[in-house]
Amino acid sequence: MTQILLIPVKSNHEKLQKIVETAAHHFERGEKITFLVENEMSANYIDKLLWSSPKESFLPHSGELITITEKLPEEPQTIFNLTSQALTENSRGTIYEFDDQTSEHKQQAFKIRYAAYKAKHFSIVLQ
Numbered sequence: 635m636t637q638i639l640l641i642p643v644k645s646n647h648e649k650l651q652k653i654v655e656t657a658a659h660h661f662e663r664g665e666k667i668t669f670l671v672e673n674e675m676s677a678n679y680i681d682k683l684l685w686s687s688p689k690e691s692f693l694p695h696s697g698e699l700i701t702i703t704e705k706l707p708e709e710p711q712t713i714f715n716l717t718s719q720a721l722t723e724n725s726r727g728t729i730y731e732f733d734d735q736t737s738e739h740k741q742q743a744f745k746i747r748y749a750a751y752k753a754k755h756f757s758i759v760l761q
Contacts, residue, residue, distance in 0.1 A: 637727070643734055650683060660700070667699070710727035714730040718747075720751055730761075
């Protein structure tokens with residue numbers, strides 16, 4: 635069963651903080667997580683973010699635990715969806731989604747993804 639974990643955010647700074655916190659959470663527990671991005675520019679941005687955060691350390695992410703990719707993984711796993719599309723095909727495991735309140739456009743895009751998940755009867759949990 636796919637579980638959607640919603641993370642409400644009201645600023646870009648908060649989004650970056652949540653990305654780093656989520657990556658660190660999974661890394662510290664030895665759990666795999668994939669950051670799904672729209673394009674190479676987004677991948678490079680997340681790459682630089684994880685190499686420079688947290689300030690007292692960094693999060694190694696070229697190995698087995700943390701992956702940044704534009705390609706949806708085939709097998710169910712934990713995914714942090716940083717794309718504009720809902721991940722409704724097949725069972726996906728756990729999907730992190732931003733309830734992005736940084737702009738009207740992003741809020742509308744979230745509502746569309748939320749409706750798609752609800753239509754699939756995925757478990758939706760507010761973080």
